[in-house]
Structures are given as structure tokens and as C-alpha cells.
Amino acid sequence: MTQMKRPALAALLATLMAGTVLAEPARRQFSFYHQSGTDDQSARAVKDFAAHALDRLMLTRQDLQVRVFASSMPAPQFHEAVAVRNRSLALIDVSATPEAGGFRIRNRLYLGSLQGRLQFSPVVVEIVYSTQTYGTTQDVFIAVAEYAMAVEERRLLVDAGIPLTVSNTLSIRNKLNTALYAVTTAERRERSAADQNLLRYLRDLHNALTQLLEDLPS
Amino acid sequence: MTVTSAVRRSFGAVVLLITSSQTLVAAGREAPDRERHMVRVLTPAFRGTADIGVRVRTVLNLQILNTLNVPANNPKSEGAVIWAGPMEEQSHEFALRAARSAGAQVTLWGDAVEYANGVIVQAAMTVDAQAEHTATRALRWETNVQYAQQRFLFRALLPSPRYEFEPIVLAPEIVRQFREPSDLVMYSQIDGGRALGTVGDEFDTLERRGDRIRVTSSGITGWVHLPRLSATRSEIVDFVSGVVRVMRHDWRGAERALSAVIENPVTPSKVLQDAFLYRAFARAGLKQPCRADIKVGRAVNPYVPAVELFGIVCAASEFETARLADREVGMATAITDLEQIFRTKKVPLSDDDSTVASARALIQTYRRSTPKSR
Numbered sequence: 217m218t219q220m221k222r223p224a225l226a227a228l229l230a231t232l233m234a235g236t237v238l239a240e241p242a243r244r245q246f247s248f249y250h251q252s253g254t255d256d257q258s259a260r261a262v263k264d265f266a267a268h269a270l271d272r273l274m275l276t277r278q279d280l281q282v283r284v285f286a287s288s289m290p291a292p293q294f295h296e297a298v299a300v301r302n303r304s305l306a307l308i309d310v311s312a313t314p315e316a317g318g319f320r321i322r323n324r325l326y327l328g329s330l331q332g333r334l335q336f337s338p339v340v341v342e343i344v345y346s347t348q349t350y351g352t353t354q355d356v357f358i359a360v361a362e363y364a365m366a367v368e369e370r371r372l373l374v375d376a377g378i379p380l381t382v383s384n385t386l387s388i389r390n391k392l393n394t395a396l397y398a399v400t401t402a403e404r405r406e407r408s409a410a411d412q413n414l415l416r417y418l419r420d421l422h423n424a425l426t427q428l429l430e431d432l433p434s
Numbered sequence: 435m436t437v438t439s440a441v442r443r444s445f446g447a448v449v450l451l452i453t454s455s456q457t458l459v460a461a462g463r464e465a466p467d468r469e470r471h472m473v474r475v476l477t478p479a480f481r482g483t484a485d486i487g488v489r490v491r492t493v494l495n496l497q498i499l500n501t502l503n504v505p506a507n508n509p510k511s512e513g514a515v516i517w518a519g520p521m522e523e524q525s526h527e528f529a530l531r532a533a534r535s536a537g538a539q540v541t542l543w544g545d546a547v548e549y550a551n552g553v554i555v556q557a558a559m560t561v562d563a564q565a566e567h568t569a570t571r572a573l574r575w576e577t578n579v580q581y582a583q584q585r586f587l588f589r590a591l592l593p594s595p596r597y598e599f600e601p602i603v604l605a606p607e608i609v610r611q612f613r614e615p616s617d618l619v620m621y622s623q624i625d626g627g628r629a630l631g632t633v634g635d636e637f638d639t640l641e642r643r644g645d646r647i648r649v650t651s652s653g654i655t656g657w658v659h660l661p662r663l664s665a666t667r668s669e670i671v672d673f674v675s676g677v678v679r680v681m682r683h684d685w686r687g688a689e690r691a692l693s694a695v696i697e698n699p700v701t702p703s704k705v706l707q708d709a710f711l712y713r714a715f716a717r718a719g720l721k722q723p724c725r726a727d728i729k730v731g732r733a734v735n736p737y738v739p740a741v742e743l744f745g746i747v748c749a750a751s752e753f754e755t756a757r758l759a760d761r762e763v764g765m766a767t768a769i770t771d772l773e774q775i776f777r778t779k780k781v782p783l784s785d786d787d788s789t790v791a792s793a794r795a796l797i798q799t800y801r802r803s804t805p806k807s808r
Contacts, residue, residue, distance in 0.1 A: 261550075264549065264550065268547065268549050271545070271547065271556060272556055272598050272601075274524075275524055275525060275526070275545075275556070275558055275598060276525075276526060276596070276598070278525060278527075318550075318551070345550050346550045346551055346552075347549055347550050347551060347552040347553075347554055347603045348603060350549055350550075350554050350601050350603070351600055351601045351700075354556075354601065382782040382784070389737070389781075392737070393735060393737055393738055396703075396735055396737065397702065397703040397704040397707075397735060398703075400703040400734070400735070401600075401702040401703045401704075404699075404703070405700070429737045429780070430780065433782065434779065434780060434781055434782045
């Protein structure tokens with residue numbers, strides 16, 4: 217038997233693993249959470265918002281599940297106790313406040329270990345609950361979901377000691393590009409909006425996505 | 435499933451109607467040569483509450499039909515819009531299977547959902563990129579360059595087979611109208627007149643003027659006024675029309691339709707970028723410069739490999755055009771463009787890709803043969 221020296225063996229293993237693409241988890245979850253005990257109208261607004269926030273993402277991904285929880289537990293504890301155990305990509309703490317005959321929905325997105333390079337934690341996005349903001353809602357959630365899945369996929373490779381290559385990061389690149397398209401669409405749509413907070417979070421997401429794309433092997 | 439045999443050529447568009455409330459089944463038939471040149475768009479009924487999804491599909495279909503005509507440079511090209519019942523599953527994968535069952539190259543599908551204070555239409559488009567069909571192959575931008583006794587082949591495949599469009603917020607009056615059991619009304623005159631009847635499941639289009647179409651249905655001929663679905667103009671019809679026109683090599687028509695997509699402020703980023711790429715392709719077909727569209731399209735998102743490949747084919751196309759016109763400056767500019775792509779790219783471009791290899795080879799050959807140009 218030929219004995220291999222350690223550096224050569226390490227190089228061989230690296231070569232073999234470079235083409236490795238880890239299998240993606242079977243099914244991922246987005247968990248929406250709202251405080252139990254709120255009044256009927258705002259609860260209805262929250263539930264309708266949560267039920268539709270991922271409409272467009274669900275057209276393109278059959279491996280996602282949306283669950284809506286009601287609990288009196290504070291969101292961070294709920295995230296640890298339930299969402300993480302259920303392999304949720306994100307826990308979105310949703311609440312509705314009345315505004316001008318309708319509701320404004322506040323979303324606090326907890327990404328946990330998938331926070332990555334995002335500056336703000338949790339990511340807080342406030343959107344008026346109406347047909348006019350449906351497009352931005354879709355784009356925000358698509359961007360966050362694809363970003364989180366890309367961060368997760370990258371981390372799995374790194375944690376397994378697998379070198380990042382062009383071929384094994386193709387799926388990561390596709391996710392990041394999908395997210396980037398969604399973010400830039402929302403930024404264009406909202407550029408003249410009075411609410412600068414939303415634009416600030418979109419810019420943060422844009423910067424994080426661009427950094428991750430720049431760091432991919434090319 | 436019943437397929438009507440009553441079809442009629444109209445502005446090069448043949449309406450083939452499948453009357454069924456069930457999902458599509460495999461057609462499985464031999465396609466004669468004529469059919470291999472026919473571009474088919476499959477439009478299942480949009481899923482949605484009451485008949486709203488069906489009505490939305492009808493309006494979008496008529497708007498698409500309204501934009502199709504026989505291209506002057508490809509008179510044998512034909513187009514068809516195929517109607518069908520709703521898809522069992524709302525996904526690109528199912529839309530692709532449905533298209534293959536129906537012999538279509540493009541599927542336009544979607545949902546009409548009740549949300550907050552109104553109704554939203556979310557549409558999507560799926561292109562069968564793998565179909566061995568003349569129309570799908572027409573989406574591949576191919577250029578041959580002859581230089582220094584060598585031949586260099588360049589090819590870029592379509593940038594993406596899947597799109598989701600900007601959601602349409604249905605105007606309240608449209609929601610009210612679509613909730614009513616009546617269909618699209620036919621009038622005696624282009625600007626109104628007497629109501630003659632409604633458009634049934636089978637119809638032929640005879641003439642169009644703006645958003646008015648003259649149709650014949652169930653023995654009645656009249657004018658249909660296409661309603662405006664929303665306060666803002668959607669990019670859906672223009673983009674679908676643009677892609678179909680590229681498939682038919684209707685370069686002039688494609689350029690017009692894609693320009694409308696680009697100028698529409700609500701067009702989503704991915705659709706916007708690909709509209710630039712397809713318009714570059716159309717402009718090259720018209721022997722016009724394509725590099726400006728590639729440059730702006732790339733700026734939308736420079737991290738997509740397809741963008742650089744389109745840039746390479748555009749530069750090659752401009753090189754060949756300049757070479758045939760004996761314009762050394764144009765050739766040098768095109769080579770500079772190619773070098774710039776490799777210098778500034780933000781995506782992997784492997785020499786395993788024949789187009790990438792051709793680009794490097796052409797640069798090398800040109801630089802060797804024209805050292806003074808350095």
C-alpha cells in the first residue's frame with residue numbers, strides 16, 4: 217500500500233470535497249407569530265397579512281412552509297423555544313396598529329444565526345396593510361428568505377470544512393441574485409416614500425447581499 | 435378535453451381553444467413542419483375567487499393577441515394563444531409540464547387573490563428552454579465571426595426561463611364588473627352603440643384598433659372594449675409580446691414591445707434586466723448597436739452570468755458587423771468591449787463554455803494580427 221504524506225492527503229481530500237454540494241434540508245419554515253389576546257380586527261389583519269406575505273415566494277419554491285402562531289410568550293423566547301426547534305428560517309413577530317381607517321403592520325424579523333452581515337437585528341419592517349403595498353411586502357420577504365437560505369447553505373459548507381468553489385456555490389449565487397432582484401425592485405418602488413426606515417433596511421439588505429456575492433468564487 | 439377545429443388566421447395569430455374545466459392532459463401528436471414554426475402561448479385560467487381569475491386571463495389574452503402580427507421578415511411565422519382550465523398546482527414546474535402537454539413554448543399563469551381592501555393579480559411566465567422547437571431555438575442569440583481565416587462561434591441562451599411580474603392591483607370597478615356573471619360584451623360600434631352579445635368560449639379576431647378588438651363569436655360580430663385592469667399599466671403583456679416577437683424574429687416589433695417594458699416604472703428588476711438583454715438581441719437583428727442596452731442591463735445586476743454572456747455575443751456581433759463594413763475602428767471597439775468584460779466581470783466565466791473560449795480566442799487572434807492597435 218502506498219503511504220500518502222499528510223499534505224498530499226489533505227490536498228486530495230480538499231479536491232474531492234470541492235465538488236461536494238450538500239443536500240438542502242427537506243422543508244423549511246417561515247414562522248409568523250403574533251401576540252394572543254389582540255382584538256378581532258387587528259388579529260384578522262395580521263393573519264391575512266401573514267397568510268399572503270409569501271405568496272410569490274411560494275410560486276417558486278415548493279420546499280417552504282408558512283406557519284402562524286399566537287402566543288403570549290415574548291418573541292425572542294418564542295424564537296428559541298419553537299421556531300429554532302422547527303427549523304424556521306426566520307421568526308416574524310407581527311403586530312398591527314390602526315392607521316387612517318386601516319392598519320399598519322409591524323414586522324420584526326428574527327433571523328438568529330442566519331443574521332449574517334445584516335447590520336440590524338431584528339430587521340424591523342413596517343408596511344401599511346393594503347393592496348398598494350402588496351408588491352413591496354412580497355419583495356421584502358422574498359429577499360429575506362433567499363438571503364437566509366443562502367447564508368445557511370454557505371455556513372453548512374464552511375462548517376463542514378468544504379472549500380467554496382464555483383460549482384458548489386452556484387445554488388448560493390442563485391439565491392442571492394433572487395434576493396438582490398427583489399431588494400432593488402422594492403428600492404425603486406419605495407424611493408419616494410415618506411418612510412425612510414423601510415429604505416434603510418432595504419439598503420442594509422442590499423449591502424449584505426452585494427458583499428456575499430462579491431465574496432463568492434469567480 | 436375538446437379542441438375546437440374552428441380556427442382562423444388573423445394578423446398571423448391563430449386562436450386555438452381548448453374548452454375544458456379540467457387540467458391539461460398530454461396531447462401527444464406529431465407536429466407537421468408548419469407547427470414546428472408556430473409560437474404557442476398557453477394561458478390557463480388564473481386561479482382565484484369566483485370568476486375573477488378567468489376574466490383576468492381573458493383580458494390579458496386579448497391584450498396579448500392584440501399585439502401579435504405577422505413579422506415582415508418572417509411571414510411564415512405563426513402564433514397561437516391556447517386557453518385552458520386552471521392548473522392543478524401553481525408552480526413553474528407544473529407550468530412547464532402543462533406547456534409540454536399542450537405543445538406550447540410559453541405559459542402565462544397566475545393567481546387572483548383577495549387581499550386587504552381589494553384583489554391582487556400575481557402573474558408568472560414560464561418558458562420551455564429545453565424544447566427542441568424552432569421558436570425556442572430562436573431565443574438563442576448566435577453569431578459567427580469570420581476573421582483571419584478562422585471561424586468563431588458565439589451563443590447565448592435565453593437569460594431566464596422563469597419570471598414573476600409586478601402584482602396588478604385590480605381597479606375596484608373591474609372587481610365589481612368581474613364579479614358579475616356577464617362576460618365581455620360585444621358592441622355594434624367601435625365606440626359603443628348597441629350591446630349585441632357577449633364573447634363566448636370560441637371567437638375569431640378580425641381587426642384591432644388600440645384597446646378595441648372586432649371579434650366574431652357564436653355568429654355575432656362586434657367590437658370588444660378591453661378594460662383597463664388597473665390604474666397603472668402592467669408590463670406583463672408587453673414582455674410576453676416582446677419575448678414572443680423575439681421567438682418569431684420580429685425584431686422591429688420586439689424592440690417596440692421591450693422598450694415599453696423598459697420605460698414602465700413598475701417593471702421588476704429581473705424582468706427589466708432581461709428586457710434590456712432581449713432588446714439588445716433585437717437591435718442586433720436590426721443591424722443596430724446593442725452595447726448600450728447591454729451596459730444598462732448589466733448595471734441592474736452584474737452578478738448574473740447570463741448578462742456577461744449576452745455582452746460577449748453582442749460584442750462579437752458588433753465586431754462582425756464592423757468587419758463586413760470594413761470599419762477597423764468598430765472592430766477595435768468590439769475587442770475592447772470583450773477585454774473589458776473579462777477585466778470587470780463579477781461572475782465566473784469558464785473556458786469550458788464555448789462562447790467564453792471563442793471570445794478569448796478572438797481577442798488573442800485580433801491582438802496578434804493588429805499589434806499597432808495595442
